[in-house]
Amino acid sequence: MPKADINKAGWEQSEFPILCETCLGGNPFVRMSKQEYGRSCGTCARPFTVFRWNPGQGARFKTTVICQTCAKVKNVCQTCLLDLEYGLPTQVRDTALGVQSDAPNSDINREYYAQNMESKLEGNKSALASLKTSSAGKEMLKQLARTDPYYKRNRPHICSFFAKGECKRGDECPYRHEKPVENELSHQNLQDRYHGKNDPVARKILSQNAESAGLKPPDDISVTSLFLSSLPSTSTELTIRTHVLNSLPSVQPTQLKSVVHVEKTKCAFINFRERSVAETAAQAWANGLEIDGEMVMVKWGRSRPSQPTNLASLPVAGPSSVAAVS
Structure with missing residues (x-):
């Protein structure tokens, strides 16, 4: 050879x-x-x-x-x-x-x-x-899914000379005479797009779908838990944890803080260590989470109520303290 x-x-x-x-x-x-x-x-x-x-x-x-x-x-x-x-x-x-x-x-x-x-x-x-x-x-x-062809994606690229204000070809120019839009969607990496990591287009689609399903992230960024309801009667804390990790292959077990299973009411709280991981889980479970052959409903957890100030525990200002202040 x-x-x-x-x-x-x-x-x-x-x-x-x-x-x-x-x-x-x-x-x-x-x-x-x-x-x-x-x-x-x-x-x-x-x-x-x-x-x-x-x-x-x-x-x-x-x-x-x-x-x-x-x-x-x-x-x-x-x-x-x-x-x-x-x-x-x-x-x-x-x-x-x-x-x-x-x-x-x-x-x-x-x-x-x-x-x-x-x-x-x-x-x-x-x-x-x-x-x-x-x-x-x-x-x-x-x-x-996009069922029909989207031929708009085949349009010519934007004319770099027009963007600089220097193109003189007019209608004969084979490129588009439009001003480029600078945002995260205009900067995509081939490797990230192929491997499905840090893709801005994918993040936009997933976030919009989660919001339409009622899973819009709460404004309180301290909320990192999701609430599962209508769990099967056979579910245990171990089976719930297993299904959660299997449905989120990109999430490491250490990123899952805890799983609180309330067997009496057939619900559970999934607590994550980071807000970004909780948002990823909400996007993946926008149409529900399948556990033991049954579909489980998913909602965001609620913010913890702020602790009221206990006035009884505050020191009472007496005459001596008033005098010291004055």
């Missing part, structure tokens, strides 16, 4: 990309260019076959940014990195289904991991197909 072929061992070669309907575009006769080993994958850094095409009139040219193996591992589009089934960010999907990716984030093992996953995944099979997920999470994704 030639030396060049040995160096290409483990590199990915494909005939057609894995794309969502939005990125592919509405034109059934789309023309694509193909370049073998055109770039390194944005997640595993392995060279792969790159595809480039124009999804429609007035749209910008699009290209694949991750390899097919990484796309199958997370069941996402090779271009926009959104879930192929629901059209949502991976952080939204993984939070709803209680799924945690075991893919390494470091440069040391990610190429080795991708090669092993490539041998396990056959055809277009996804790594998420065999996972057991809760019915509440699936129902939540069905409500949030």
Whole structure:
């Protein structure tokens, strides 16, 4: 075998990309260019076959940014990195289904991991197909899913010359003449979007869904507990703790402060150590939490009432104290 072929061992070669309907575009006769080993994958850094095409009139040219193996591992589009089934960010999907990716984030093992996953995944099979997920999470994704293509996402980028006030091309300019909006949604990292961590778009979707379900975080930031009601009669403190941690794979056991189970009223208080963790749990349980085959209702805990000042315990000012003050 030639030396060049040995160096290409483990590199990915494909005939057609894995794309969502939005990125592919509405034109059934789309023309694509193909370049073998055109770039390194944005997640595993392995060279792969790159595809480039124009999804429609007035749209910008699009290209694949991750390899097919990484796309199958997370069941996402090779271009926009959104879930192929629901059209949502991976952080939204993984939070709803209680799924945690075991893919390494470091440069040391990610190429080795991708090669092993490539041998396990056959055809277009996804790594998420065999996972057991809760019915509440699936129902939540069905409500949030984008069923129709969103071709607005294929628009040209904003003209940098227009933003500086220097573009003189007018209507002939192939880019959009709009002022860029500076917020957290305009700064997204490919790695974070793929692994479902610190994704601003996902946080916005999850927070809006939690508010619509009546789980808006209380103004009192000291509230870090959630209230579970209508628990099954077979529930115990141990089973509740187990289901809570299993539904929140990104939460460490040490971040769970305590679980107070009131067996008589079939309710429980889930106390977290940090407010951010409690908000993550509320977003994941917006459609309820499944425990022992039954759906449990979730609400935010209440603020502790401020302790009233005990006037009887205060010293009474006598004549001597008044004189000392004067």
